[in-house]
Amino acid sequence: MAFSARPDGSTEFVNRPWLDYSGLSEKANRGNGWQLTIHPDDLDEHLSKWRASLTTGAPFENEARQRNANGEYRWFLVRAVPLRDQHGKVVKWYGTLTDIEDRKRAEQERERFRRLQADLAHENRVSMMGELAASLSHELRQPITAAITDATTCLRWLTRDQPDIEEAREATMRTMKDGTRAAELIDRLRSFYRKGAPPERELVDVNELVREMLVLLRSEVDRYSICLHTDLAAELPKVTADRVQLQQVLMNLMINGIDAMKEVDGARELTIQSRRAENEQLQVSVSDTGVGLPPQHADKVFEAFFTTKTHGSGMGLRISRSIVESHGGRLWAAANSPRGAHFSFTLSTNGQVPQ
Amino acid sequence: MKITSDPTLFVIDDDDLVRAAIQGLLKSEGLQTETFETTQQYLCCKRPGGPSCLALDVELTEVSGLDFQRQSAESGVRIPIIFSM
Numbered sequence: 001m002a003f004s005a006r007p008d009g010s011t012e013f014v015n016r017p018w019l020d021y022s023g024l025s026e027k028a029n030r031g032n033g034w035q036l037t038i039h040p041d042d043l044d045e046h047l048s049k050w051r052a053s054l055t056t057g058a059p060f061e062n063e064a065r066q067r068n069a070n071g072e073y074r075w076f077l078v079r080a081v082p083l084r085d086q087h088g089k090v091v092k093w094y095g096t097l098t099d100i101e102d103r104k105r106a107e108q109e110r111e112r113f114r115r116l117q118a119d120l121a122h123e124n125r126v127s128m129m130g131e132l133a134a135s136l137s138h139e140l141r142q143p144i145t146a147a148i149t150d151a152t153t154c155l156r157w158l159t160r161d162q163p164d165i166e167e168a169r170e171a172t173m174r175t176m177k178d179g180t181r182a183a184e185l186i187d188r189l190r191s192f193y194r195k196g197a198p199p200e201r202e203l204v205d206v207n208e209l210v211r212e213m214l215v216l217l218r219s220e221v222d223r224y225s226i227c228l229h230t231d232l233a234a235e236l237p238k239v240t241a242d243r244v245q246l247q248q249v250l251m252n253l254m255i256n257g258i259d260a261m262k263e264v265d266g267a268r269e270l271t272i273q274s275r276r277a278e279n280e281q282l283q284v285s286v287s288d289t290g291v292g293l294p295p296q297h298a299d300k301v302f303e304a305f306f307t308t309k310t311h312g313s314g315m316g317l318r319i320s321r322s323i324v325e326s327h328g329g330r331l332w333a334a335a336n337s338p339r340g341a342h343f344s345f346t347l348s349t350n351g352q353v354p355q
Numbered sequence: 356m357k358i359t360s361d362p363t364l365f366v367i368d369d370d371d372l373v374r375a376a377i378q379g380l381l382k383s384e385g386l387q388t389e390t391f392e393t394t395q396q397y398l399c400c401k402r403p404g405g406p407s408c409l410a411l412d413v414e415l416t417e418v419s420g421l422d423f424q425r426q427s428a429e430s431g432v433r434i435p436i437i438f439s440m
Contacts, residue, residue: 146370
């Protein structure tokens with residue numbers, strides 16, 4: 001569909017396909033009549049861009065919904081370029097209208113899907129935190145108890161007949177340390193809880209992420225008398241990744257490992273390893289000595305809604321796998337020897353990450 | 356560890372901040388304290404013969420405080436225990 005306009009922006013001519021689409025007469029389209037078909041929500045932006053092009057003579061381009069003869073709106077890409085005389089003065093604008101409804105729909109569909117995934121991922125994080133509530137409140141209670149005790153101590157030194165300023169100062173310093181630890185824990189939790197904005201890519205130190213998540217899991221590990229081993233390779237290259245998403249993968253794998261050992265007699269060992277792998281990749285593994293994977297169906301655990309837990313949603317590993325894959329890596333499961341499960345994922349370290 | 360017959364309070368808590376806080380508070384009361392991260396460390400130390408008492412975290416890492424109380428009683432360690440939550 002095509003049109004032409006005068007230097008002041010008023011319509012001079014519209015072609016037949018546009019008349020058919022809009023259902024308006026040629027006369028109604030002339031002058032500023034074209035504004036009638038633009039969706040009211042898109043009109044302001046469209047007009048201000050059009051005016052800007054008319055003032056500067058720069059090519060015009062905008063996406064706006066246009067009403068058809070049946071009163072339905074479809075997305076159009078509207079473009080116009082100026083025709084100039086020999087002195088460079090704009091004498092006319094030639095424009096096209098391209099129906100982009102299908103592309104726009106697909107974009108919106110993708111955006112909806114992305115949001116759904118982000119919501120699911122968030123749901124998964126919230127439910128993980130719910131599972132850890134008892135341990136986390138204990139973890140938070142510790143520095144608060146210490147802060148109250150240290151503040152009490154400080155007062156005692158100050159209100160003695162012979163106040164001891166040096167002792168009071170030391171108790172105050174301890175109070176500050178207590179408060180800092182509580183605040184740090186809350187910050188970690190908050191950043192983990194944060195609702196997923198579009199994935200953010202930044203340089204991430206995977207070992208640091210493992211340590212951060214272990215802080216949140218410490219009480220949980222203690223509570224079930226689990227022996228924690230970490231074997232983190234020194235000088236591991238950083239990866240370009242979404243921090244919160246990777247934390248989520250680690251958290252899912254570690255909580256699964258803990259869950260698998262809760263009912264198990266004998267040694268309960270959770271091992272987290274990181275190392276360089278081939279092809280500029282690094283590999284992170286989480287192994288436990290728990291109940292293990294369903295025999296012959298190790299990969300089944302990645303299916304949506306597959307769960308062996310009474311309270312599980314069956315989405316944790318599914319979400320973790322799609323997160324790892326969106327980072328260009330792989331997540332798989334294997335049996336641990338002599339018992340338990342072993343989960344590993346790879347991440348690319350060369351910065352080549354599909355967006 | 357100093358050998359002394361002054362009353363000594365033993366504190367076992369796996370949290371370093373809590374341990375330091377309890378020790379500080381007791382110091383302001385003029386009490387002598389010895390702190391330990393684990394029951395194992397406590398059992399390994401030479402304990403003086405004088406009057407003493409043990410402040411024990413109920414939720415210890417390797418063994419619960421209550422289990423430890425039972426174990427130590429069984430192994431003949433007799434000491435009054437104050438549990439901290």
